[in-house]
Amino acid sequence: MKNCMVAGLLALSIAACSPKMNTRTATGGAYDYFKYTAGQRAKISVHRGGGDLKGYPENCIESFQYMARQIGTPKEPVIIECDIDLTKDSVMVMMHDATLDRTTTGTGKLIEKTYAELAPVRLEDNMGNVTPYKIPTLEDVLRWGKNKVTFTLDVKRNVSFEKVVDMVHKTGASGYVAVITYNAQDAAKLHKLDPNLMISVTIRNRSEYDRLHELGIPDNRMVAFVGVKEPDAELYTFLHQKGIACILGTLGNLDKQAAAKGNQVYKKFADNGADVMSTDRPLEVWEAVR
Numbered sequence: 001m002k003n004c005m006v007a008g009l010l011a012l013s014i015a016a017c018s019p020k021m022n023t024r025t026a027t028g029g030a031y032d033y034f035k036y037t038a039g040q041r042a043k044i045s046v047h048r049g050g051g052d053l054k055g056y057p058e059n060c061i062e063s064f065q066y067m068a069r070q071i072g073t074p075k076e077p078v079i080i081e082c083d084i085d086l087t088k089d090s091v092m093v094m095m096h097d098a099t100l101d102r103t104t105t106g107t108g109k110l111i112e113k114t115y116a117e118l119a120p121v122r123l124e125d126n127m128g129n130v131t132p133y134k135i136p137t138l139e140d141v142l143r144w145g146k147n148k149v150t151f152t153l154d155v156k157r158n159v160s161f162e163k164v165v166d167m168v169h170k171t172g173a174s175g176y177v178a179v180i181t182y183n184a185q186d187a188a189k190l191h192k193l194d195p196n197l198m199i200s201v202t203i204r205n206r207s208e209y210d211r212l213h214e215l216g217i218p219d220n221r222m223v224a225f226v227g228v229k230e231p232d233a234e235l236y237t238f239l240h241q242k243g244i245a246c247i248l249g250t251l252g253n254l255d256k257q258a259a260a261k262g263n264q265v266y267k268k269f270a271d272n273g274a275d276v277m278s279t280d281r282p283l284e285v286w287e288a289v290r
Contacts, residue, residue, distance in 0.1 A: 029175025030198040033077075033150055034223040036245040042270035042289045044071055045079035045152060045278040047251045048096055052280055057103060057123035059083055059094035061136050061144050068148050071286045080149045081180075081278055084138050086158040091115040092138040092167060098156075105130055111158055138164070142171040150176045152200050161186070165193045178223055184208070188215040200225055200247065203239065219244055223276070228252050236273030248274035255281050263288040 046067050051058030056066055064080050072078040083096040088111060100106035100113070106121040115137075123133045136144075138153075145151055151173070155164055161179070168177055178198035181187040187201050199217065203209045203224040212222065219242045226235060228249035239246055248269055250258070258265040258281065266288035269277060279285050 030150070030177060031220060034178055034198050034245055035220065036240050036243050036275060040275070041076065042274055043076060043079055043276045044282050044285050045081045045247060045276050046282045047081055047278055047280050049080045049082045051126045053125070054127060054129060055125055055131055057125045057131055057133060059096060060123050060133050061141060062133050064145070064149060067282060071282055077149050078282070079152055079276065080145070081152045081154060082141065083154045083156060084159050084164060085110050085156040087111070087113055087115045087118065089114045092159060092163060093118070094136050094138065094141055104135065138167055139171060142167065142173040142177070145176060146173070152178045152180050154180045161190050161193055165197065168197070184211040184215050187212055187217050191217050191221060197221065198223060204231060205235065206238065223247060225249065228254065230269065230272060233273065240273070245275040246273060247276040247278055250277045250279045255279055258284065
């Protein structure tokens with residue numbers, strides 16, 4: 001009897017250490033938010049978290065907060081698409097460009113600056129107005145975002161997926177995060193690091209889906225970026241049948257089309273199959289789809 005009890009305890013111990021027993025499951029939280037649900041209102045993904053409004057820079061917590069107040073509901077929070085880069089001393093911060101010049105009062109390459117050297121730097125909005133806001137760290141952003149927004153994280157070249165996944169785990173953010181990838185190999189690497197993480201994958205055609213499927217990415221861990229122009233209706237139907245939600249990148253030409261023809265164009269994009277619109281005009285999209 002004693003030997004059986006010891007064996008049972010040992011088995012439980014081994015199971016607890018196994019990756020398959022990871023409690024950070026995507027059966028709720030991020031999975032429920034990012035999966036395709038028929039008849040659901042289109043969601044809004046704010047490109048770079050904002051920046052086109054005076055006083056609200058891109059990749060800035062204060063801008064994220066503003067968007068959270070303006071767009072979405074507690075059950076359908078706004079998606080903040082934001083960018084992660086690295087300082088010289090390996091601190092992950094929110095920055096789109098490799099240099100500080102366009103979006104801050106600083107100059108030079110981010111990777112050549114320590115985090116301490118960024119302390120006096122202030123963010124500028126897209127019109128060049130200096131704000132009192134500082135460059136936030138990824139850790140600060142993820143801790144701030146709990147119960148407020150969801151994130152899609154764009155990982156820049158200097159940053160490893162391992163570091164990002166570790167920070168997602170450290171901050172307990174798995175339930176409100178998807179990580180962006182641009183090719184099937186990166187998606188497979190990310191899935192191996194955490195099989196429960198939601199991944200934004202590029203699927204503009206069946207062959208791109210097939211490649212992801214061959215590499216073992218489950219349908220219920222994918223949210224599909226279908227490109228910056230409307231795909232064929234068949235692609236929307238195919239992905240929806242698999243429970244995969246579709247992100248249409250309206251940033252760029254489609255946003256310009258809506259500005260010229262009227263914001264009702266966004267409603268058409270949603271009716272045609274877009275579950276999420278990634279946009280530089282989030283307030284206008286919200287008015288059209290809410």
